[in-house]
Amino acid sequence: MSGQQAPVKPPTRRRSASQWAVAWRRFRRNKAALAGLVIVGFFAFLGVFGSTIAPYPARDPVCFYTGCTSLGPFVNWSHPLGTEPAGYDIYSEILQSAKNDLYVGLGATLISLGIGVSVGALAGYRKGTSAALLLGISQIFFVLPALVIILLFARIFVTLVAVGLGLTLIMLILGLFGWPGIAFVVRGEVIRLRELEFVQAERAIGASNTRILYRHIVPNILSPIIVFATLTIAANILTEVAISFLGFGDPNTATWGLLIQEGFQYPNYWWIAVFPGLAVVFSVLGFNILGDGLSDAFNPRLRE
């Protein structure tokens, strides 16, 4: 950032490179990050079009009627990834599950972001009792074991699960308990920025606190927020898998975790668990390397 060394671009350019353009340029050169973007893009595509591509509807025991149960993979091309003893087609189930897994992963992350950024920004910007109180609340939520609480809630609100809101319930709880990490990151960054002179300069020109916080401080910390959010999506998908695997999910909604759990019940039919497992591994891997790539792209110290 030191002014003297920064090269002054010739003024003929239409608009000079913003922070985002610089980050994108760096991101593009990072092969791993691009691979992450491609994987995430692929799963996003499955999330949107998975139900259309899938040959059979979700949770439809097709082979139960036609007698093609317990087929292995790559045997019958109507059921490329095999079938379950209960008659479900694995290929269809995986495609149908994509949107549900992404729904939980993205939805919970958005909720966490909303709460975490607000709480963190206020806890960092304010001083005194209110800031200490917000920090205290974040810390309490941070030490609560989210998974145990989710399992508990899934049992308490079993009626919601019955009407098909099981997935939404899991998403809500994941979101409502997953925000302290984001809040801490945001708080730390806001405390750093709060004392910089451009914030004082904003005060000196008569800008209101709200304006300073939302137009100048939060945009300046968007990069760590985006990185953190990407990694949180991956973590949330994994947690959802864990919940379903433990049998606390919604048995009527197709998710990868549910398939893995069903596979676990039939140890002789390895394909039931392995293929949805691969979907989980690759989607989580995709989000993680995308997050890492973004974090490198935004890191000013790596500026060439």
Next chain:
Amino acid sequence: MVTYFFTEAGVVKAVDGVSFSIDEGESVGLVGESGSGKTVTALTILGIVQKPGRIVSGQILYRGQNILQLNQEESRKIRGRKIGMVFQDPNSSLDPLYSVGDQLMEVVRVHSKLTKEEARKKALSLLELVKISEPEARLRAYPFELSGGMKQRVAIARALAGEPEVLIADEPTTNLDVTIQAQVLELLRGLQKELGMTLILITHDMGIIAEMTTRIVVLYAGRVAEVASTKDLYKVPRHPYTYALLKAVPRIDARKQLVPIAGNIPNLITPPTGCRYHPRCPYATQECTDVIPPLEAAGEGRLVSCHHWKELATKKELTFA
């Protein structure tokens, strides 16, 4: 004015009874060592002291109106529109995310209801005002693409966007190269004349202050030590601290050894009793330890806060005439 910082280690009395007045169109220097309360004085004038600091008492009279008593909305209107401020470090005083034009237009639009196009024109004219080369192109530049001197020009343009009547410049050249310093000072002086602004220049550089100001307020440990016209102050300092301060500045015409001021600026949580300068003052007496010296008139337009200024005035060695 009195501004304290309520820290865990104790109450830091950063500004403790500073009082001075400034005439319209004047350029006043605020001088003192680091930690003497210069910047806090400026923040107090603007009413933007942040926690744990608090303005404990006092008033800032702007055209007879105490601006510390205005409500939040009204005092925000004063800031920027009546009083503008330029900060020390141009590298951190601009938001790195917005282009120069966006930042200037923001200020313009905070203060007046202009359309985007009008605001852009205004921003352009501000850049021309601070004599930036190729203002049209700079409007689209981001702070990291500008040099330190240019950034400081942009910061000045931003402070001027609300067309303030008073401009406070807090060490505006400390972080710049010497050659750029001269340019920025020249610019500030030109702008002050051109726009008829009142300038409050905060610095510890006695050379800059001599060139730029007509009157000087010397601060020591959160109190006013001396107020005098620049000419008088340099010729005949009345306060022993001012004398010591001038003695510590290298002069090209007199090859004398520099005399540092012995000791350090006191801890402002437990400041010295009586005159705050007495532990470092070679002329201190028992009276200085016990009694706070009043700020008394000492000749034409001069104020000094020292028990012994009359005796010291007779001593020849304390003048530079």
